[in-house]
Amino acid sequence: MALWENNVRTVEPYVPGEQPSFPDMIKLNTNENPYPPAPGVAAVLKGFDTDVLRRYPKPDAHELAEQLAKEYNVGFNNVFVGVGSDDVLGTAFLTFFKGRLPILFPDITYSFYPVWAELYGIPYETPAVDEDFRIRKEDYYQMNGGIVIANPNAPTTIAEPLSFIEDIVRHNADSVVIVDEAYIDFGGESALELTKKYENLLVVRTFSKSRSMAGMRIGFAIGSEKLISYMMAVRNSYNSYTMTTLSILCGAESLKDRGYFTKTVERIKETRKRSVPELEKLGFKVLDSSANFLFVSHEKAAAKEIFEKLKEKHIFVRYFAKPRIDNYLRITVGTDEEMDRLFAALREIL
Ligand SMILES: *Cc1c(COP(=O)(O)O)cnc(C)c1O
Numbered sequence: 001m002a003l004w005e006n007n008v009r010t011v012e013p014y015v016p017g018e019q020p021s022f023p024d025m026i027k028l029n030t031n032e033n034p035y036p037p038a039p040g041v042a043a044v045l046k047g048f049d050t051d052v053l054r055r056y057p058k059p060d061a062h063e064l065a066e067q068l069a070k071e072y073n074v075g076f077n078n079v080f081v082g083v084g085s086d087d088v089l090g091t092a093f094l095t096f097f098k099g100r101l102p103i104l105f106p107d108i109t110y111s112f113y114p115v116w117a118e119l120y121g122i123p124y125e126t127p128a129v130d131e132d133f134r135i136r137k138e139d140y141y142q143m144n145g146g147i148v149i150a151n152p153n154a155p156t157t158i159a160e161p162l163s164f165i166e167d168i169v170r171h172n173a174d175s176v177v178i179v180d181e182a183y184i185d186f187g188g189e190s191a192l193e194l195t196k197k198y199e200n201l202l203v204v205r206t207f208s209k210s211r212s213m214a215g216m217r218i219g220f221a222i223g224s225e226k227l228i229s230y231m232m233a234v235r236n237s238y239n240s241y242t243m244t245t246l247s248i249l250c251g252a253e254s255l256k257d258r259g260y261f262t263k264t265v266e267r268i269k270e271t272r273k274r275s276v277p278e279l280e281k282l283g284f285k286v287l288d289s290s291a292n293f294l295f296v297s298h299e300k301a302a303a304k305e306i307f308e309k310l311k312e313k314h315i316f317v318r319y320f321a322k323p324r325i326d327n328y329l330r331i332t333v334g335t336d337e338e339m340d341r342l343f344a345a346l347r348e349i350l
Helices: 003-007 039-046 050-054 062-071 084-096 113-120 162-170 192-196 225-235 245-256 258-281 303-312 336-349
Strands: 079-082 147-150 177-180 201-206 219-222 284-286 293-298 329-332
Touching: 039 245, 062 079, 062 219, 062 245, 079 084, 079 225, 084 113, 084 177, 084 201, 084 219, 084 225, 147 162, 162 177, 162 192, 192 201, 219 225, 258 284, 258 293, 258 336, 293 303, 303 329, 303 336
Parallel strands: 147 177, 177 201
Antiparallel strands: 079 219, 201 219, 284 293, 293 329
């Protein structure tokens, strides 16, 4: 090792699902939306005057933050916008978690949380979810440096009721509590209203799943003006222009079409509903999902083998070689046609 390498910040990075590109593939491995973004987004791109790109974007992502404030009935200063919710969550970790006490999040949850904690040198503990993969709220009633809960949780798909989230927030007036609602549009109760009651509660959302815009990279947080201004100060200390002009305009446009949004979310929920008995018929145990994906394990066949056999057929699902969940598959809910092809392939494999 060269001496300069002693000064390198080394991290074990988060590993996202693969992005293969086969013309015939069925891609159900990264919880992307099978439907296109709202038609207005295509119209913005088509009519886009590139001369606008000479200018820097508005550092406060004005049109987008304003539209978000309107949509969620909060003030402009209650909104923080970032490059996907990963950027928003990373900024929140950096901003709010510099205490000596460990932050807490479940042992089975979004696997980016421990990566940010490691990157920023934040101590953390991961209370185990129970046998049924349910979060035990009492585990979060101990002294801590902050709390992060994904609701619905990933990859378990389980949503906890609003009263459960409020109990955790109420027991933690001395920490910042982050609720990651990446999947809330597909089920469960949002904690958004609670941000008006609890100054220390931050709700984080994304355009990547329910708004079909993973490629545009838009995420946002809603919280008290105090929380948001602390995040802005940190963000403006390393990059003032995180949002591109295009993502600001396309994001704002997407919010204007509520009808399309509701229609596509409902369609995914219907496909999810009809997929459960199909998978059960094939011998899978399916957890009760409030998300746009299903978490399943087979009574006889090993998850890893099914995962690999599906891959040979260019059907991509997600497999995690991790303790407690290494016999599960995470399957994104696609279109009805995609799911039918998945079921046919599974019938062959099994
Ligand atoms: C997908 C996901 C995110 C991040 O999505 P972005 O594309 O960065 O907005 C955050 N949290 C959870 C739990 C997710 O599944």
